[in-house]
Amino acid sequence: xxxxxxxxxxxxxxxxxxxxxxxxxxxxxxxxxxxxxxxxxxxxxxxxxxxxxxxxxxxxxxxxxxxxxxxxxxxxxxxxxxxxxxxxxxxxxxxxxxxxxxxxxxx
Amino acid sequence: xxxxxxxxxxxxxxxxxxxxxxxxxxxxxxxxxxxxxxxxxxxxxxxxxxxxxxxxxxxxxxxxxxxxxxxxxxxxxxxxxxxxxxxxxxxxxxxxxxxxxxxxxxxxxxxxxxxxxxxxxx
Numbered sequence: 512x513x514x515x516x517x518x519x520x521x522x523x524x525x526x527x528x529x530x531x532x533x534x535x536x537x538x539x540x541x542x543x544x545x546x547x548x549x550x551x552x553x554x555x556x557x558x559x560x561x562x563x564x565x566x567x568x569x570x571x572x573x574x575x576x577x578x579x580x581x582x583x584x585x586x587x588x589x590x591x592x593x594x595x596x597x598x599x600x601x602x603x604x605x606x607x608x609x610x611x612x613x614x615x616x617x618x
Numbered sequence: 619x620x621x622x623x624x625x626x627x628x629x630x631x632x633x634x635x636x637x638x639x640x641x642x643x644x645x646x647x648x649x650x651x652x653x654x655x656x657x658x659x660x661x662x663x664x665x666x667x668x669x670x671x672x673x674x675x676x677x678x679x680x681x682x683x684x685x686x687x688x689x690x691x692x693x694x695x696x697x698x699x700x701x702x703x704x705x706x707x708x709x710x711x712x713x714x715x716x717x718x719x720x721x722x723x724x725x726x727x728x729x730x731x732x733x734x735x736x737x738x739x740x
Contacts, residue, residue, distance in 0.1 A: 545726040554714055554730035555665065561724040598665055602725050606680040607667040 513537050513601050517610035523618040530586040532613045534599035537580075543603035544582045546575055549612075550595045558597075559584065589615075620645040622715050622731035630709075630738050636702040640715030640731055647696045648673045653718035654698045655727060656689065658711040666711075670718055671698055705738045712736075 514537035524530050534544065542562035547555035557566045559575035562582060572587040586593055594617055599610040626638035640654070647654060655670035669679035671689045679687050683702065691698040702709060712735050716727040 543724060547727075554716075554733050555727070556730070557726055557728040560726040560728075561721070566728065600665070600727070605667075605678050606682070609665040609667070611664045 512606055513540060513604060513608050515599055515601055515608050515610040517597075517599060517613050519613060520611065521614040521616060523616050524589050525618045526589055526591055528589045528618075530589050530593075530615060532584045532597055532599075532615075534582045534584070534610050535580055536582070536601055536603075539580055540601045540603035542577055543601055544575075544577065545600045545602060546573075546584045547598045547600065548593075548595045549598065555598060586615075620717060620729060622717065622729060624713060624715050624731045624734040626734060626736070628735060628737060630705055630736060631740050632706055632738055633704055636700070636705050636709060636736055636738070638700045638713055638715075638734065638736070639697050640699070642696045642698075642717075646693075647691060647698065648693045650674075652720070653678075653725070654691065655716050655718050656700045657714045657716055657727065657730075659714070659733070660708075660711045668700065668713075707738050710736065710738045 516535045518533050544562045546559040549555040558569050558573050562577040563575045574585045576583045596612045596614045598612050621643045623641045630636045653670040653672045656668035669689050671677045686703045688701040712733040714733045716730040718725050
């Protein structure tokens with residue numbers, strides 16, 4: 512199975528901050544990487560697919576990038592509604608696997 | 619706009635079979651353009667892909683669950699279902715159904731159902 516490792520596991524940030532979350536794959540997965548946002552008691556919501564494509568309806572402050580087996584989700588200007596847990600997921604091969612999550616908390 | 623909704627018992631006894639159904643509305647499960655998937659989340663933990671099925675009943679299961687798992691589709695009801703046998707407390711989780719959307723070889727889970735908590739306990 513392909514292991515996905517996110518860092519950090521949690522972070523504290525203020526409204527207006529630029530936030531970066533990293534996801535590293537245990538092997539090459541090209542650009543087969545998706546990002547989801549999950550709020551407490553809710554289902555995950557797709558933000559980014561194919562490493563850098565913004566899902567329709569998702570604010571442009573969210574962006575994704577890739578470099579080798581390292582992937583980055585960036586929130587350019589953190590908003591109150593962005594406090595949530597973020598997961599990466601590889602779709603290169605089955606079994607599809609997720610990172611362990613990064614919880615973004617209010618500083 | 620496609621919506622998914624899970625249904626099924628919230629409590630299952632150990633060694634029994636967990637059965638859930640996902641009803642798809644706003645689109646046809648038979649369209650052939652998508653796979654239909656189950657994903658679970660243990661309490662307070664991360665996400666685990668369970669498996670998927672397409673309209674032609676071709677399936678792909680997580681090897682960690684394959685021996686106990688069956689996913690089926692009912693096109694007449696626009697539903698797909700999960701059956702997980704011989705459950706233990708380790709199968710206690712929120713179970714989500716989701717559509718697997720794709721563009722070329724890229725695919726992703728969207729949209730998701732709201733999720734249903736299944737507790738395995740006597």
